[in-house]
Amino acid sequence: MTTLALPAPSLAEGRFASLTVFTDEALFDQTGIRIAFTTRNGGVSTQPYASLNLGDHVNDDSDCVAENRRRVVSALAEAKYPLVVPHQVHKDTIVEIASNAPEAVAQAQEEAQRGADALMLTTTKVAALLCYADCVPVILVGPDCQVAVVHAGWRGVDNGICVKAAKQMAAQSRAASALDEGTYLASMNAYLGPYIHEECFETSEDLACQFEQKFGPTCRFDNRHVNLGNALRSQLTHEGISLDRIADLDMCTVCNTDLFFSYRAEQGVTGRHGAFAIRTSY
Numbered sequence: 001m002t003t004l005a006l007p008a009p010s011l012a013e014g015r016f017a018s019l020t021v022f023t024d025e026a027l028f029d030q031t032g033i034r035i036a037f038t039t040r041n042g043g044v045s046t047q048p049y050a051s052l053n054l055g056d057h058v059n060d061d062s063d064c065v066a067e068n069r070r071r072v073v074s075a076l077a078e079a080k081y082p083l084v085v086p087h088q089v090h091k092d093t094i095v096e097i098a099s100n101a102p103e104a105v106a107q108a109q110e111e112a113q114r115g116a117d118a119l120m121l122t123t124t125k126v127a128a129l130l131c132y133a134d135c136v137p138v139i140l141v142g143p144d145c146q147v148a149v150v151h152a153g154w155r156g157v158d159n160g161i162c163v164k165a166a167k168q169m170a171a172q173s174r175a176a177s178a179l180d181e182g183t184y185l186a187s188m189n190a191y192l193g194p195y196i197h198e199e200c201f202e203t204s205e206d207l208a209c210q211f212e213q214k215f216g217p218t219c220r221f222d223n224r225h226v227n228l229g230n231a232l233r234s235q236l237t238h239e240g241i242s243l244d245r246i247a248d249l250d251m252c253t254v255c256n257t258d259l260f261f262s263y264r265a266e267q268g269v270t271g272r273h274g275a276f277a278i279r280t281s282y
């Protein structure tokens with residue numbers, strides 16, 4: 001198994017065919033791993049799903065969603081690569097895609113459709129996509145080029161699915177006698193895409209209190225507002241992931257509905273943007 005010193009993570013806007021996304025170009029140059037957080041731009045759906053809605057469970061026209069997903073794969077990778085999209089259920093199930101053979105991809109897709117909130121890529125040339133409208137999109141990249149795409153709303157932060165994914169990646173690496181867990185986690189990159197920020201994320205007082213107790217004072221903005229990004233940083237760094245290897249797009253979905261879908265800002269009737277990843281070479 002090849003291991004690499006990954007470039008420091010960074011997210012910048014990029015244009016790919018009709019799409020505007022946020023990606024890490026240095027990561028792609030060095031590893032062939034394309035990660036991206038999509039925006040609303042570049043798709044074919046009409047309001048309230050305009051235009052790049054990637055969610056197939058929000059009452060949008062299914063042909064439009066299929067075309068939008070096709071555009072994402074074709075712009076960011078190659079159209080011929082298969083795409084796996086889970087049915088997200090706010091739990092902590094991780095589905096691993098370990099082979100790009102058609103029957104293995106079909107099996108992973110079937111498993112992911114039974115309910116999963118993270119996809120782990122331990123193979124190349126299969127794309128992973130998860131969908132969001134306020135929850136935190138997280139992409140983890142290991143120094144051995146394993147990748148996980150994770151869905152973390154407050155339930156996902158609370159149930160620790162990001163940490164679970166990171167540790168599962170480290171365990172696989174150790175099994176292949178590459179790196180010990182501590183070194184692996186310290187060398188990993190984590191990317192947080194657009195999500196509902198603390199000033200807009202009103203919760204119950206109970207939940208705000210629970211978050212403060214579990215993840216520290218920086219996770220509670222006030223009595224009724226929670227900071228999901230700080231909670232994630234707290235749990236990831238607690239496991240040994242370096243703070244300077246966690247990039248945060250630092251954009252609030254509620255405050256930027258021109259660029260992103262927001263379940264809260266749009267009263268539940270809206271589309272979903274995506275977190276996308278594919279390993280093209282290693």
Ligand SMILES: [Zn+2]
Binds near residue numbers: 252253
């Ligand atoms: Zn906001």
